[in-house]
Amino acid sequence: MRIIIFLLFLSSTAFQAQNYQFSEDINIACTPVISQGRTGTCWSFSTSSFLESEIIRLKGKPIDLSEMYTVRQIYPEKAENYIMRQGKAQFSQGGLAHDVLHSVSKYGLVPQSVFNGLDTNETEHNHTEMIAVLNAMLDRYIDNPAKELSPKWKMAVSGVLDAYLGTKVKEFEYDGTTYTPMSFLEMTGITPNDYVSVTSFKKAPFYSTFILNIPDNFSNGSFYNVPLEDLVTVTDNALENGFSVELDVDVSEVTFSSKHGVAVIPNSNDDNKAILTEIKPEKQITQDYRQQEFENYNTTDDHLMHIVGTLKDQKGNTYYKVKNSWGTDANRNANGGYIYMSKAYFKLKAISVTLHKDALPKAVANKLNM
Template sequence: MKRFLLCALAFCTTLGAAAQTADTKSEPEGYRFTDGKVLDITPVKNQNRSGTCWCYSTMSFLEAEILRAGGAPVHLSEMWIVRHTFMEKAEKYVRMHGEINFAEGGAAHDVTEGIAKYGIVPFEAYPGFNYGTDKPDFSELTPVLKSFLDTVIKGRKLSTAWKRAFNALLDEYFGPMPETFVYEGKEYTPASFAASLPIRMDDYIDITSFTHHPFYTKFIIEIPDNWMWGEAYNLPLDEMMQVVDHALANGYPLAWGTDVSEKGFSRTKALGIIPEADLDGMSGTEAERWGKLTEREKEAALYKFDKPGKERTITQQMRQEAFDNYETTDDHGMVIVGTATDQIGNPYYKVLNSWDAMPPYGGYYYFSRPFVEYKTTDIMVNKRALPKAIAAKLGLK
């Protein structure tokens, strides 16, 4: 009996091992990343139910710049800038008779321009959630603001009350703005607190890469959320990427405007890729089988996100066509904070997002180099992070 039990046990163990091996083989390989150089940055934030990624990403970018410059960690108030920006958007919307975008979106330069004009406060001094939640929720706020402005512009002339009334709405939703506050035992004004930080807003520039304007000049990027009509320096694609790589190598983060409506972006996988069928790497049978697939079947195969593979080679023309055809849009803002590689050696950028510290990487995302080449609308960077030759071409010192 004992011998029988031992044999039975061995048989079951063998079956279990075989089953485990079979299950393992059937599981997708997935993506495994090895981080390269990753810069110091403050914790992941949560923009929650608000279209304020532009502010959250740029604030995190500036907080990282403060760390780089030797300053203490600080959480700057996003809603301080969002509230001021809503007032400026309202004035432009009214002056343009409603023929301009009034929405929650914006751009990185909204933040640097706002700090230069209005100063800044720490989050503790102005959380900006005066409507019963502890996270941003603009589901009521934005429709109320826009409805008010649409009523204002229906009149034959502007009343003397509309700005005061609009500001009262902002006070109710965001809270009254402090003229002074105490932070770590010291009293500040918004202007003096901004001046106390080891960074200066005029050090930051926007860079992009499109052919419908001359290279090495500045132009207004024609995207709806650029309500401020801010300008960006225009570089060829390879030089824009040189800026990204040179900045990271020298310890500078980048605020990144991009498009996450692509099929190659997976929110659940925290991954962005631009895959391409590796026909050269297929055997004759595999290539023949691939050729018989429908376009839908090919697309499903390419975007399985089951393991790394070949990606498209991005050209300047591809970037331009995607922008001209409205395939590249100003969807989202994040912060590029480092580099990484997958298990077959493909290069990636490690990116801080503002959708809370969620799995699988605690609020960080990985975007392939082709994705960044293809889908970057613009980047903000410290002008000192540019390679000297590129800075000279732009006339920057």
């Protein structure tokens, strides 16, 4: 009898624990997980990954794009914004998906093999020193004792970027063909104007556009605004139809864990630790609660990643398969560097998504006059 009772106890305990067991549902082709190193350039890594999946979708072949080529193009524009606003703006390593698309439209694309942004002996990106030098330089130009801005500041910024990242690319060979960055872009099939960014906040009327006031939106990019349920529908529709999705999201929650490979929102804070390994009830996220958490700074613009599919746990709950850019070290990153993000986490913490306009559901596209 004691043995039977003990077995029943073990069975009951196992049932209550409900450790995660995931099965893939949708899996969209993407390039391998890599690391952004000690940089704040997730915006370029994630959006480049997104464009790599788009090239696979459009052309049927993987191309490893240079993240640092885009970073090299955007820094002078960040610097000009900071200089002309006399230091009353943010100058940092951050950016957004539309900054990559802007760079692609204006400066084209190059492969990683042509521009890797590393010195010969370097194996990992580290922009700590570079950003400190640039910040000090720009502040000195703004605070110039001569009280007159030197026209040489652009040359100085370019020189620093050349030293740390590499000189600009004009022409290169790839697979036996000579390209410029713009002709390489044409070969990939990417049309930057075909991509849209969608968000969900009560700051502006739904089904309109507005400039989202977050620190990394230095370029004042516009976003389409839709109700929260439509934001989920837009994302799901894209994935169901073979389109991956770029994601801007808050990762500051203790229940976002790359070590455990999950991002979840427990209904009770008492479950903050347990929910990283066990299925626990999650909070119901409303539009009002989402807005409240954004306005009180509990939800901030932290990190950009790339949604490449969906999974289900053993109870049928759906999670987004999110490709991160923090590497694949198993001690720090579970699931080979992917995060399994619950719908509740997405609803509360997603700042915006970027996707091909053809991935929008027709009903939403019509309301957006697209």
